[in-house]
Amino acid sequence: xRPTDTLDPDFYHRVVDxxxxxxxxxxxxxxxxxxxxxxxxDAYLLNRASNVFPSxxxxxxxxxxxPACRRRRVEDKPVAICRLKRVTADxxxxxxxxxxxxxxxxxxxxxACIGAGCASLTVANDLLPLGYEVVVYxxxxxxxxxxxxxxxxxxxxxxxxxxELNTIIDMGVDLRLDxxxxxxxxxxxxxxxxxxxxxxxxRGKNLEIPGxxxxxxxxxxxxxxxxxxxxxxxxxxxxxxIIGVGNTAMDCCRTSLRLGGKQVKVxxxxxxxxxxxxxxxxxxxxxxxxxxxxxxxxxxxxxNDGQLVxxxxxxxxxxxxxxxxxxxxxxxxxxFPCDDVILAIGQETAFPWIxxxxxxxxxxxxxxxxxxxxxQSTRAGVFFGGDAAFGPENIIWAVEHGHQAxxxxxxxxxxxxxxxxxxxxxxxxxxxxxxxxxxxxxxxEGANRRQMRHVDLKERFNxxxxxxELGFSAEQTTIEVERCLNCDIQTVFTTDLCIECDACIDVCxxxxxxxxxxxxxxxxxxxLTVPAQNPDQPLYVSATLPxxxxxxxxxxxxxxxxxxxxxxxxxxxxxxxxxxxxxPYAADEETATWQHKTA
Amino acid sequence: xxxxxxxRINHPGLDTNAVGLTIQDYEGAMSTLCAGCGHDSVSSAIxxxxxxxxxxxxxxxxxxxxxxSSKTPTYFLRPAHGFNSVHGRMPSIATxxxxxxxxxxxxxISGDGDSLSIxxxxxxxxxxxxxxxxxxxxxxxxxxxxxxxxxASADVGSPARKGGGTxxxxxxxPVLTAINFGCSFVAxxxxxxxxxxxxxxxxxxxxxxxxxxxxxxxxxxxxxxxGSTKSYLHTREFEQTAVYADFVPIRDEITASVxxxxxxxxxxxxxxxxxxxxxxxxxxxxxDSVVAYLREHQNKGQIVxxxxxxxxxxxxxxxxSSTTQTPLxxxxxxxxxxxxxxxKTLQKQWR
Ligand SMILES: Cc1cc2nc3c(=O)[nH]c(=O)nc-3n(C[C@H](O)[C@H](O)[C@H](O)COP(=O)(O)OP(=O)(O)OC[C@H]3O[C@@H](n4cnc5c(N)ncnc54)[C@H](O)[C@@H]3O)c2cc1C
Ligand SMILES: Cc1ncc(C[n+]2csc(CCOP(=O)(O)OP(=O)(O)O)c2C)c(N)n1
Ligand code: SF4
Ligand code: SF4
Ligand code: SF4
Ligand SMILES: [Mg+2]
Numbered sequence: 001x002r003p004t005d006t007l008d009p010d011f012y013h014r015v016v017d018x019x020x021x022x023x024x025x026x027x028x029x030x031x032x033x034x035x036x037x038x039x040x041x042d043a044y045l046l047n048r049a050s051n052v053f054p055s056x057x058x059x060x061x062x063x064x065x066x067p068a069c070r071r072r073r074v075e076d077k078p079v080a081i082c083r084l085k086r087v088t089a090d091x092x093x094x095x096x097x098x099x100x101x102x103x104x105x106x107x108x109x110x111x112a113c114i115g116a117g118c119a120s121l122t123v124a125n126d127l128l129p130l131g132y133e134v135v136v137y138x139x140x141x142x143x144x145x146x147x148x149x150x151x152x153x154x155x156x157x158x159x160x161x162x163x164e165l166n167t168i169i170d171m172g173v174d175l176r177l178d179x180x181x182x183x184x185x186x187x188x189x190x191x192x193x194x195x196x197x198x199x200x201x202x203r204g205k206n207l208e209i210p211g212x213x214x215x216x217x218x219x220x221x222x223x224x225x226x227x228x229x230x231x232x233x234x235x236x237x238x239x240x241x242i243i244g245v246g247n248t249a250m251d252c253c254r255t256s257l258r259l260g261g262k263q264v265k266v267x268x269x270x271x272x273x274x275x276x277x278x279x280x281x282x283x284x285x286x287x288x289x290x291x292x293x294x295x296x297x298x299x300x301x302x303x304n305d306g307q308l309v310x311x312x313x314x315x316x317x318x319x320x321x322x323x324x325x326x327x328x329x330x331x332x333x334x335x336f337p338c339d340d341v342i343l344a345i346g347q348e349t350a351f352p353w354i355x356x357x358x359x360x361x362x363x364x365x366x367x368x369x370x371x372x373x374x375x376q377s378t379r380a381g382v383f384f385g386g387d388a389a390f391g392p393e394n395i396i397w398a399v400e401h402g403h404q405a406x407x408x409x410x411x412x413x414x415x416x417x418x419x420x421x422x423x424x425x426x427x428x429x430x431x432x433x434x435x436x437x438x439x440x441x442x443x444x445e446g447a448n449r450r451q452m453r454h455v456d457l458k459e460r461f462n463x464x465x466x467x468x469e470l471g472f473s474a475e476q477t478t479i480e481v482e483r484c485l486n487c488d489i490q491t492v493f494t495t496d497l498c499i500e501c502d503a504c505i506d507v508c509x510x511x512x513x514x515x516x517x518x519x520x521x522x523x524x525x526x527x528l529t530v531p532a533q534n535p536d537q538p539l540y541v542s543a544t545l546p547x548x549x550x551x552x553x554x555x556x557x558x559x560x561x562x563x564x565x566x567x568x569x570x571x572x573x574x575x576x577x578x579x580x581x582x583x584p585y586a587a588d589e590e591t592a593t594w595q596h597k598t599a
Numbered sequence: 600x601x602x603x604x605x606x607r608i609n610h611p612g613l614d615t616n617a618v619g620l621t622i623q624d625y626e627g628a629m630s631t632l633c634a635g636c637g638h639d640s641v642s643s644a645i646x647x648x649x650x651x652x653x654x655x656x657x658x659x660x661x662x663x664x665x666x667x668s669s670k671t672p673t674y675f676l677r678p679a680h681g682f683n684s685v686h687g688r689m690p691s692i693a694t695x696x697x698x699x700x701x702x703x704x705x706x707x708i709s710g711d712g713d714s715l716s717i718x719x720x721x722x723x724x725x726x727x728x729x730x731x732x733x734x735x736x737x738x739x740x741x742x743x744x745x746x747x748x749x750x751a752s753a754d755v756g757s758p759a760r761k762g763g764g765t766x767x768x769x770x771x772x773p774v775l776t777a778i779n780f781g782c783s784f785v786a787x788x789x790x791x792x793x794x795x796x797x798x799x800x801x802x803x804x805x806x807x808x809x810x811x812x813x814x815x816x817x818x819x820x821x822x823x824x825x826g827s828t829k830s831y832l833h834t835r836e837f838e839q840t841a842v843y844a845d846f847v848p849i850r851d852e853i854t855a856s857v858x859x860x861x862x863x864x865x866x867x868x869x870x871x872x873x874x875x876x877x878x879x880x881x882x883x884x885x886x887d888s889v890v891a892y893l894r895e896h897q898n899k900g901q902i903v904x905x906x907x908x909x910x911x912x913x914x915x916x917x918x919x920s921s922t923t924q925t926p927l928x929x930x931x932x933x934x935x936x937x938x939x940x941x942x943k944t945l946q947k948q949w950r
Contacts, residue, residue, distance in 0.1 A: 444608065499819075501831060506639055530610075562606060564605060568630075568639070570633065
């Protein structure tokens with residue numbers, strides 16, 4: 001293999017599994033260390049720089065970082081990254097005075113954002129400090145999009161939402177509530193320099209089976225949740241069936257329990273393991289005694305005398321075939337009585353208000369054609385982000401789209417090429433303090449993941465908006481922060497210093513180092529001290545070693561960043577260096593342009 | 600010395616051996632030796648060998664004298680028995696232990712100072728008696744623990760690291776010494792080359808009788824400088840492997856090798872070592888020719904490594920002295936101490 005190019009920022013970035021998996025590349029290990037040092041406000045601000053809504057995301061983020069966490073490869077459970085994010089928000093001081101000032105003198109550019117969800121507000125957050133005027137149109141009488149209308153208050157309290165949304169709005173957003181945009185063409189006639197479309201995916205999917213329109217007790221999940229949030233709906237029947245087993249279904253069943261539902265069943269078409277809902281959302285629902293019925297596929301709504309009395313289901317049996325595909329076999333039918341049915345089988349975008357003759361192309365599935373890097377549509381100056389861009393995702397993706405769209409809008413307004421963007425950078429700084437002392441806590445904490453404390457099962461149903469999760473206690477936080485493996489503190493190797501004494505290889509607790517003859521990657525992977533079996537994790541391969549001409553190979557897969565290799569190396573060939581990913585935002589593009597002009 | 604302990608982590612590459620133990624079960628405390636010391640590599644090779652042989656650690660007794668090398672039993676086989684003797688006196692402790700309990704595996708860890716300077720006499724007599732043990736000399740040419748004075752294995756002309764001049768006294772070669780005293784298993788390895796070291800250790804552990812393994816094990820702190828003949832660089836440059844020993848466990852089917860330079864040697868438990876000689880004329884069973892070969896290469900400044908001499912037929916100390924097959928701990932008090940009357944009868948025999 002060729003020597004690894006560690007100058008490519010991607011190499012060390014990939015080692016930080018959580019940061020690599022996070023759509024917004026939040027610097028997780030650094031904020032966890034800040035918590036450990038009691039620097040809560042700094043930790044909050046570091047989060048905010050990339051994910052904008054730490055307090056919201058610390059409760060409800062889809063947390064793609066956690067399944068990716070290295071800790072899962074040396075034990076079962078990942079670090080409670082998301083819960084620790086909430087700790088930063090719970091303990092942070094008011095950060096408003098610490099945010100970039102908004103210039104009194106504007107730069108003369110006006111931007112329209114459609115929809116007041118997290119995508120649009122991220123665009124506003126990135127552009128207001130650069131002197132832009134940002135107008136936000138929202139059809140509802142309140143901000144927040146689905147975070148407000150769909151995510152139930154027992155998971156995300158209104159006060160938390162208000163706090164973080166208003167921080168941005170108070171930066172000077174020109175907010176136009178109750179103003180639905182009904183024609184993009186008309187809006188484009190106004191004097192905006194760019195338009196950002198962050199209107200989400202507002203249409204819940206329907207289930208067209210017999211009986212669908214013969215009762216008013218059959219609800220579309222996201223519409224029903226919205227009407228609960230707006231307090232139009234205040235109760236539900238005792239027996240409720242939820243169709244679908246994604247995250248929306250979990251919110252529907254738990255909300256039903258708080259509005260009078262007694263027997264609430266979630267009906268799944270497939271077996272466990274094929275559910276769309278996140279593991280923790282399933283856990284939380286089952287803790288509240290929701291029953292999940294597997295292998296039942298809806299056949300019809302059963303109506304008696306114009307009244308919904310239940311649903312008929314096809315019952316399937318499943319097995320995995322030789323090719324690993326799931327095969328189903330119909331084995332019967334079953335009737336379930338109910339008072340209400342909630343359909344939670346997905347959402348989609350809807351753009352009836354965008355004219356199709358304004359140079360903004362839609363594809364064969366009637367989705368706008370949007371560039372995955374610039375987020376620009378086929379009409380220059382019109383950008384998409386969040387669920388509106390490529391269909392429903394989650395908050396953290398919407399935030400990342402917002403950051404990228406803000407960069408594009410800024411470059412568009414400066415008449416710069418929007419696809420000529422600043423690359424990621426990487427800083428590496430040694431953490432060595434003395435021979436065996438590092439500026440981070442390198443000892444391995446063997447403790448298990450801390451469990452989130454919940455409000456008592458009975459008490460939590462008293463009111464719709466009692467937040468169920470209590471947050472981490474000081475004791476829980478103290479232990480959980482130490483579980484982080486500091487994956488951003490990189491083992492950096494200097495080939496010329498190595499005398500091939502094997503000290504690092506002998507001491508490594510996970511045996512991930514090897515000095516061997518260099519060959520091709522598959523042979524090398526098999527020849528390591530412990531064969532490198534995870535193809536998703538890269539090998540580090542040094543240049544040729546001075547004494548024997550072999551190479552140092554490290555399997556990044558399960559290194560626990562304990563520093564022992566660097567402590568046992570007599571020559572300092574290994575060093576522990578902190579990598580900091582430099583992520584470009586709109587403000588950095590501004591600085592780059594300015595530097596370019598003055599150079 | 601590191602402030603943290605080596606963590607025990609159940610990582611995916613952690614297999615178990617035939618007795619259900621992981622390699623971690625064969626490790627010991629964190630080393631307090633200098634970072635990069637060859638001795639740590641030898642410890643790690645020892646861990647690997649016992650793990651692969653699936654010998655339960657509590658069936659092993661670790662014996663050592665004084666020196667950095669003699670400290671290392673702490674760093675491997677945590678559950679094993681151990682005895683840290685006076686400087687250079689480990690061979691007599693080992694002799695006694697072996698006489699008392701023949702069922703344990705004995706590993707003696709020593710240094711060039713411990714075995715060739717102060718303990719040379721003890722060393723030679725343990726060889727003569729063919730005590731059933733695996734004896735390692737971690738050879739670095741200096742007294743590491745007392746800050747780097749020349750030991751009895753330092754070559755003529757070796758410069759001291761800082762001041763102290765050059766060594767003018769001829770060295771004692773443990774390998775030639777052992778062969779001359781009738782040692783039944785003589786090998787030399789290098790701490791920086793585990794692929795050849797681990798099989799040598801495995802063969803030495805299973806050899807019945809005294810198995811000497813001399814390991815060039817550089818002292819990074821006092822003897823890894825330019826001019827040293829016991830440094831990493833020098834050893835790599837002048838190492839000549841004469842006989843590779845491929846260990847074939849008893850569990851594996853033993854297939855006849857097509858290579859004519861390969862001679863299988865069956866060890867007493869039934870497993871085999873396949874000796875692969877690099878020079879077709881090398882005969883690892885002929886004491887005189889081995890000595891001649893070693894001298895010839897020594898004169899050229901080369902360091903000959905490998906399983907250099909083996910004699911599986913030589914009777915060990917316990918066989919020669921026809922002592923009981925039962926470890927003394929397993930004998931009843933009456934048998935061990937038959938009383939004054941029995942002693943009288945015994946003494947009468949020789950009157
Ligand atoms: C039940 C449910 C639970 C969820 N739970 C989670 C969770 O726990 N974690 C997570 O990360 N994600 C979750 N999501 C997904 C998440 O809410 C969305 O991905 C995210 O809100 C998308 O943000 P957005 O800014 O793109 O759009 P939205 O939040 O949908 O905001 C769009 C806004 O645009 C407005 N709008 C639409 N059309 C117009 C128009 N023509 N003119 C003016 N205004 C308009 C809408 O009223 C809305 O306020 C959940 C979704 C649902 C349905
Ligand atoms: C009876 C006695 N004499 C001298 C000493 C001092 N002493 C301690 S270690 C040592 C030499 C050890 O050398 P070696 O066996 O080569 O071990 P190394 O440290 O090099 O591994 C000496 C002379 C002692 N401890 N006891
Ligand atoms: S930091 Fe070094 S010793 Fe520790 S696990 Fe990683 S490679 Fe191994
Ligand atoms: S400890 Fe240092 S010098 Fe020794 S092999 Fe490892 S990197 Fe090389
Ligand atoms: S002094 Fe030499 S022999 Fe002793 S521990 Fe240090 S490097 Fe090893
Ligand atoms: Mg010595």
